[in-house]
Amino acid sequence: MNVLIIEDEPLAAEKLINMLKAYDKNISVQNVCSSVASAVKWLDVNDEPDLGFFDIQLGDGTSFDIFEETPIKFPVIFTTAYDRFAIKAFKVNSVDYLLKPFEDADLIAAMDKFQNIHLSQIQTVDVLQTVESAVRALKSEKKYRERFVITVGQHLRVVYTSDIVCFYSEEKNTFILNNEGRSYYLYQSLNQVEEELDPKMFFRTSRKEILNFKYMGDIVNYARNRLKVTIEVPGEKREIIVSKERVKTFREWLESFY
Secondary structure (H helix, E strand, O other): OEEEEEOOOHHHHHHHHHHHHHHOOOOEEEEEEOOHHHHHHHHHHOOOOOEEEEEOEEOOEEHHHHHHHOOOOOOEEEEEOOOHHHHHHHHHOOOOEEEOOOOHHHHHHHHHHHHHHHHOOOOHHHHHHHHHHHHHHHHHHOOOOOEEEEEEOOEEEEEEHHHEEEEEEEOOEEEEEEOOOOEEEEOOOHHHHHHOOOOOOEEEOOOOEEEEHHHOOOEEEEOOOEEEEEEEEOOEEEEEEEOHHHHHHHHHHHHOOO
8 A cells, every 4th residue: 555644743754654564564655745835746746645644734834735736536534633623524524534643543543444445435536525525624614713812012912803904924923914004923823823714714825925805905917827916904005916826726715705
């Protein structure tokens, strides 16, 4: 059996490889990818594995970005540290998960499920539909952040998510811009923030910005097949660029509202 591992923590990847070898010495780990970009590049030039282990949170995005950039026609077992609502989605859709930190018994149960269900009963098209439905379910059933607590000097301030125009990154720091035109430092990374936002209202336009649908203004075509979105609040006018790789998904996201 050929396996692909997508994991950005070397120790976690090494542990998983050892556990897989202990489960079945004939398992061949074809590659370990540590990012969305490297996973997409590898999948584009190599034969598909029999099974994938996808960590959800990666340094340059989430494993969901991989599904948007390249077809995934093989079953996936997600590794995740997220809440029971997300995990429930995987159970319902028959795509298994490993809740970090996981033990040998957890891996054995997941692999036995894969062997019994995916190898013997599910054809390629069914696998694809099952994986895609699991991704949709994970995004739709999760509870999302309603507010953020911001430190301003010696004070704490509560900023409601619905009042946030956008999240943006500058010099490896994350900031929020609210509807009063004020920017505040946020201790979380954009990747972490993205996982906590309702995807019906917020869109990751690039690696540096996440936009709130509620505050979008003019949208125009921009250089190199990109889009430019204008947002304007008191004292602040910002132009947000939708990267070329995300334009198609952005258009689909917009159409889900109109």
